[in-house]
Amino acid sequence: MASRGRGKARDGDSIDGRRRVGFARDEIAIVYDFDGTLSPQPMQEYTVLPELGIEPAAFWSAVDREVAASECEGMLVYMRHLVEEAARRGVRLGRADLRALGRRVRYFPGVPGWFARTDAWVRERGRGRVRIGHYVVSAGLREILDGVSIRPAFRRVYASEYHFDRRGVATFPKVLITDTTKTQYLFRINKGRLDLRQSINTHMPEGERPIPFSNIVYIGDGLTDVPSMAVTRQAGGHALAVWNRDRPGAREGCEALLAASRVDFIAPADYRAGSTLERRVRLLLDAVIADIRYRRELHACRLAHRM
Numbered sequence: 001m002a003s004r005g006r007g008k009a010r011d012g013d014s015i016d017g018r019r020r021v022g023f024a025r026d027e028i029a030i031v032y033d034f035d036g037t038l039s040p041q042p043m044q045e046y047t048v049l050p051e052l053g054i055e056p057a058a059f060w061s062a063v064d065r066e067v068a069a070s071e072c073e074g075m076l077v078y079m080r081h082l083v084e085e086a087a088r089r090g091v092r093l094g095r096a097d098l099r100a101l102g103r104r105v106r107y108f109p110g111v112p113g114w115f116a117r118t119d120a121w122v123r124e125r126g127r128g129r130v131r132i133g134h135y136v137v138s139a140g141l142r143e144i145l146d147g148v149s150i151r152p153a154f155r156r157v158y159a160s161e162y163h164f165d166r167r168g169v170a171t172f173p174k175v176l177i178t179d180t181t182k183t184q185y186l187f188r189i190n191k192g193r194l195d196l197r198q199s200i201n202t203h204m205p206e207g208e209r210p211i212p213f214s215n216i217v218y219i220g221d222g223l224t225d226v227p228s229m230a231v232t233r234q235a236g237g238h239a240l241a242v243w244n245r246d247r248p249g250a251r252e253g254c255e256a257l258l259a260a261s262r263v264d265f266i267a268p269a270d271y272r273a274g275s276t277l278e279r280r281v282r283l284l285l286d287a288v289i290a291d292i293r294y295r296r297e298l299h300a301c302r303l304a305h306r307m
């Protein structure tokens with residue numbers, strides 16, 4: 001009997017609800033970093049920074065200076081700086097405001113059509129018996145991501161979140177996601193405990209985890225993704241690094257990840273049909289689908305022989 005979290009899933013997307021008797025580990029998860037992976041610039045640079053009239057380079061260097069001077073967590077610093085700058089300039093940072101700004105986020109070529117094309121590929125190659133879900137785990141802001149045009153493509157978006165005060169204005173971090181805490185969300189997907197109120201620390205045997213790591217493909221763009229890539233790969237999953245063709249040194253960064261065996265493949269961040277990235281992701285998906293078919297047959301064989 002599968003153990004279940006005490007918390008009830010808020011929006012019904014917990015995989016627990018769909019668990020079937022027997023072989024059900026037929027779902028693939030593609031987990032994306034956001035900034036630099038799906039979108040060329042950090043999301044703040046399309047949204048809050050221009051809204052506040054702040055030049056991005058000056059903003060990030062102020063954050064970096066404070067991090068260097070006081071040994072603090074950079075993600076907390078940038079979130080606080082945004083709140084302070086908004087207050088200073090009299091700009092309202094409300095949930096709806098941030099969400100509306102999300103419409104300004106731009107993507108690498110091919111991203112808007114990528115999800116439907118990938119889903120169709122999995123449907124065809126898995127002969128309709130393999131499912132796929134897309135997830136985002138980002139150190140950016142959930143409120144902005146909730147407003148991006150590709151939001152409907154994702155089963156779940158995990159990112160840092162603000163607490164909003166009684167006036168509905170962002171005042172303090174409510175959820176903080178950093179390079180290393182990103183890995184928590186891989187285990188949430190792995191264990192089907194997508195709701196933050198569900199504990200992921202209780203033991204769940206490998207065979208009961210709805211999405212085994214071998215069904216997970218992680219896509220990121222650099223050093224900040226190393227903990228997630230390492231966790232995914234060490235647990236039998238797959239990772240891929242992409243680089244921005246327009247950013248000097250980005251390709252070399254990905255090559256270093258490949259040389260250190262942090263990733264299965266690297267490719268330019270070009271999601272258009274026929275791109276190197278598409279070809280390599282499809283190869284990984286084919287390998288995962290073959291593995292699912294193998295495990296399904298093994299399960300059937302054991303059942304037939306009453307094992």
Ligand SMILES: [Mg+2]
Pocket residue numbers: 033034035036037220221222224
């Ligand atoms: Mg990134």
